Amino acid sequence: MKILLTGCSGQVGYELERSLQGLGQVVAVDRSRMDLADLDQVRAVIRAVRPGLIVNPAAYTAVDKAESEAALAYRINAEAPAVMAGEAKKLGAALVHYSTDYVFPGDDPAPRVETDATAPVNVYGASKLAGEQAIAAAGVPHLIFRTSWVYGMRGKNFLLTMLKLARERDELRIVADQHGAPTWSRTIADATALTLARAGSPASEAGAGWWAQHSGVYHLSSQGQTTWFDFTRAIIEEAGIECRLQPITSADYPVPARRPQYSVLSSQRLMEQFCQLPHWRDALGLCLR
Template sequence: MAKREEQTILLTGVNGQVGFELARSLQGLGKVVALDRNSLDLANLDQVRRVVREVKPGIIVNPAAHTAVDKAESDIEAAMRLNAEAPGVLAEEAKRLGTALVHYSTDYVFDGTKNGFYVEGDPVNPQNVYGKSKLAGEQAIAASGCAYLIFRTSWVYGTRGKNFLLTMLRLGADRDELSVVADQFGAPTWSNTIAALSSNVLAQAPVMSDGDWWQQHSGIYHLTASGATSWHGFAAAIFEFSDLAEKPSVTPIPASAYPTPAARPGNSRMSNDRLAATFGVRAPDWRDALRLCMERR
C-alpha cells in the first residue's frame, strides 16, 4: 500500500474562499497540487479531463463553483457548466482512476419550508438556478459510481473574495444605518471552518488502494457552523466584533422588502449530526468562529 505522503491531492479553485483555506489545511495529507482558474478552468471540460489525467491524484478536492446566486438566474448555462457538468466530469475521471472526489454543495438545494434543521435525507427542492445547478452536480457525482464525499455548507464567509461579512464591513464604514433581512435563517460558516473539518475527515481516510473505507463512508454530509441566526443577527454580530470607530445601527426588515433575482430559502438550517456521528468532528458555534475570523483580519 502506498504511503500517505506519496498521495497527490488535486485542489481546484485555490483562489476562492474555501480553496484558499484548503490549500493550507490539506498540507501534511499528501502532495497538494493547488490550481487556480488559469491552470484549471472548470468551464473547459476537456481541460478538466486532461489535467486530472496528467496529475493522477489520489484525491480530488473541488471547492470551485459558480457562486453568484443572483447572476445565475440570467446565466443559466455558466452555472450549470461549473456546478453540474464539471463536477460530473471530475467524478467520471475519479471513477476511471479509482480515486475519490470531495465536493462542496449548498443549503440552497432545499426550499426552506421545513420547521427545524434539515438532515441529509430530507427531500430536495431548490428554488433558484444556483440551487438547481448544485443539486444537479450532487446527482451527477452519485451517478458516476466514484467514491465521494459531498459536504453541504451554508452562508460561507471569509476575509477574501465577495461575501456578506466583507459587504457589511464595507457598507458599515460609510453608513449610519443598514437594513438587513431578518426572516431568513441559517448558519454563517467561516471558510476556515469548512477547510479545517474537511481536512480532519480526510486525515481519517486511507489511501485509495483501501476502498472499503470509502465504500462505507461515501455520501452526503452537512457541514456548517453550529447554531443559527438570521442575516440581521449575522450583521449585528459582525459589527459587535468589528473595530469600526462608528458602528451603524442595523434595522431588521422582511425578505419581501429586499427583493432579489434569485429566491432564497427562509430556513437554511442544517443538522451536522451525521458528520459528527460518522467522523467525530463538530463545528464551532457560528459566533465563536466569527469572533476568531474577525480577530485574524
C-alpha cells in the first residue's frame, strides 16, 4: 500500500514518517511540496501519487492568530481535508486525519467522549470541526483522531517554550485553571501505526471490511489530566531546572482566542478497539529522556 503523509516536517508528521515505516511505501511531503492552502496543489499531488491511504497531520495550529486569519484557517483545516476526502474516495483510498479537543466548549468538568455535543469557542476549533464534518460527509473510509495539548522535541509547542523560558527566567507565571491531557507527538504516531497495522488496505476485501466497521472519530490523548501549571512543574522537575512558578488564572493572561477550561478527552473507545495509551507523566519523562 502506498501511503501519502502530509506535513512531514511538523511535530506529529515527523514522528509518523518513522512510525509508518513497514506498513507500506511512505511518500512524505511537507508544505514546500504540498501546501494545504493551495487546494489545486493538494489535488495535483494526490492524483500524481495515487495513494491507497492518506495520513494528514498537517494543519493550521496557530490558535490565537486564527482569530484574525479565519479564512486561511478554514482553508487549511476544513477545505483541504474535504479535497483529500473527495480525492481519496475517487481512488478507493482511506483517510486518516487529526483533530482537536478544542471542538468542545470546555464548560463541563467530565472527560469528553466521541458522541458528546461539539461547540467550539474559537476559530481554530471551529475550523477543525468543519474539517471533521467534511470528511464524514464525503463518505470515504476514514479515521479521525482527536488529540490534545500536543508537544514534542521539535517545532513550536508548550514543552519547548517552557524549557527555554525556565532556563532564562527566575520565575514563570502559568495558567492553572485550564485542564487537559498533554500528549507526546510520538504517542500519537505510534498509536496510529498500531491501529493501521490492523486495518490493511481499503482496496483488499479484508481491509475494506475493517474500514467499513471502524471508520469514524476516536479520541487519542494521553491518560490522566493536569493543568498548564502542573504540566510546567512536571517539565522543569523532569529536566532538573530550578525555576519558581506562580499560578495565575486565564483572566490574568488574556489572549485573542478563548480556550476551553476543561478539555480532557476520554480515549476509552480507542483503547478498547486498538491499543493502550500511556499516562501523560510517563510519556513526558520518556520524551525528555
